[in-house]
Amino acid sequence: MQGSVFKEFSERTQSFLQVKTEVFFKINQLQEVFMKKFLGILGIILFIFGCGSNIKPEDHEALKNKNGELEKALAEKQKESETLQEEINQLKLQMQKISDEKTALENELKSEKETYSANMAEMQGKMEENEKLYSQNALKNPNISKNQEEIDKKNKEVESLKKDMNQLKDSLSKSLNEQKKLLADEIAKLKSQLKENEAKTQEALNKSKSVESQAEAIKKQIQEKEAMMNELNQKIAKLAEEGEKKLKEKDEEISKINQVYTQLVDELKQEIDKKEITITKLKDKLTIQVLNQVVFASGKASVTKEGEKVLQSVAKILQDVKDKQIFVEGHTDDLPIVSSIASQFPTNWELSAARAISVVRFFQNQGIDPKLLAAVGYGEFKPIVPNDTMENRKLNRRVEIVLLPMINKTEESTSEERSDTKKNEPIEKEKIEKLIENQKLEKSN
Structure with a gap:
């Protein structure tokens, strides 16, 4: 029963071993429970050896109660292992810390392995010593053989616990190696993504600079075009004013000519x-x-x-x-x-x-x-x-x-300006057409 509990615990926690602190904390809890139960059994054996033939029926009853407590404790641990599954799900949120804790985890795992091996060796020595004492006392006190079956059963449970612990240790080591490989792959992938993102960031930065340069150039063009438009508007206003003035003068001249014409015709x-x-x-x-x-x-x-x-x-x-x-x-x-x-x-x-x-x-x-x-x-x-x-x-x-x-000098100068204006008309027209075309492009963009 105990072996199946540890096996189930091992299977449920195998994929989450990268979170070192929580997993080893649970392992230490199991080791403490194991040691407590082992010491309880050891106490029972010592009690039996110490009492010899003076074992009373109520002591047998106490031994049974102790065994029941052990089974109850194991059942509680099974329940705790189910609770552990929920706790492990929460531990997934801490996976990003593993990169910083990897080195410490390896060192601590090595230390834990050494401690575990030392504890197991010490336990094995005590068990061998207890078995030796038990054999010696069995010859002196035949009544103790009545509990042999129960003790053998407990010994089997202890062996099963040892086996489960060894399996758990191997599983932890294997899972840790796998996790280290996954972490290495993930780190390499993240480095590649980081490099790619840096390249994209640099490209975006270059594009941003290019866009800023283009925006500045466009802004300058707009300012030039606005200045050109203002200049053209001023010229248009001036020409309109001059044209209106000339038109008025022409009307006056034509009116005078008509008057002279009429007078001459009459005369x-x-x-x-x-x-x-x-x-x-x-x-x-x-x-x-x-x-x-x-x-x-x-x-x-x-x-x-x-x-x-x-x-x-x-x-x-x-x-x-x-x-x-x-x-x-x-x-x-x-x-x-x-x-x-x-x-x-x-x-x-x-x-x-x-x-x-x-x-x-x-x-x-x-x-x-x-x-x-x-x-x-x-x-x-x-x-x-x-x-x-x-x-x-x-x-x-x-x-x-x-x-x-x-035709006075002012008119001659105006005539020359008109001539120059006519010469520049294609240029000004081209500028205006280009300006309108650029404005259309800017609106469409």
Whole structure:
């Protein structure tokens, strides 16, 4: 019975031997119980030997009671072994401590083995001595043989306990070796995992640094783009303001041109009806075409009396125009200069230029600011119709008075800026398109 109890205990605790303190504590408890029961049996034997033939029936009864107590104690130990199973389950939580306790466990186990061997040797010696004393006393006292069967039974139990203890010792040693191997494997596995985790941690750290670098670069790009957008918005606002201002100025210029046009049409209605004068306007440009025959005699560059009347009517209206550039352009047909005037006007260029200058001088004499006046001769090189008929040649022989908006230095600078802006438009457009594309990508990410 006792052997089966220890065997069951050994089987239940075999897989949990790595927890050194608790297991050896239970082993020590079993050893103490064993020693107590052994000493109890030894006491009974000594009692029997000491009493000799004076053993009374009540002493036999006490011996039986003692034996019953032993069996009861063993039953309690069996119950304790079941309780031990529950305690061992709790000990699983302490398995992580085994790595630190392994060396101490091996040293203590060695010490326990030596102590156990010494105790067993001492017990064996006492048992042999007791058996010898028993044999000697049996010869002297025949009555003791009545308890031989009971004593033999107890001896068998003791032998069974010894056997169980030896099995438990072997099992402990085997389980410890297995546990050491498992621990070594687990430690190697943990080291491998630690190395792998360190590599992953380093990789994550590198990625984190890369992400931080990318974030910083993106932040810088955003700042640059915001600065670019602010600059573009300022340019747009400035251009819008300038455009609105220019539009207003254009409207005023067109209004003035329309006013001049109306005045000229009213003043020169008779000549217009005769188709000697043509007045055209295009937005802020006004052109007065006067046929040469109205202003000049054939081959001459001086203004005729009739021409002065017409030009006076024009000058009267142009005197109030202070913000327009007045260009006087001379034009001829493609017929060559006749020999009689070739010395004065070698080509149609000279003739057309001289006629334009005559009109400019006349306007100046009429009080028009000379700073607004300019003369140019185109000769036969800007016909309005082909020079293939007499009628067409008549139309091409003309003086054109062209009114255009004044171009001052500020406007020239603005014009240059516009030219530069146009040159930069593809670059700015490309930047804007790239900015929009990047913003789309950022939103999608």
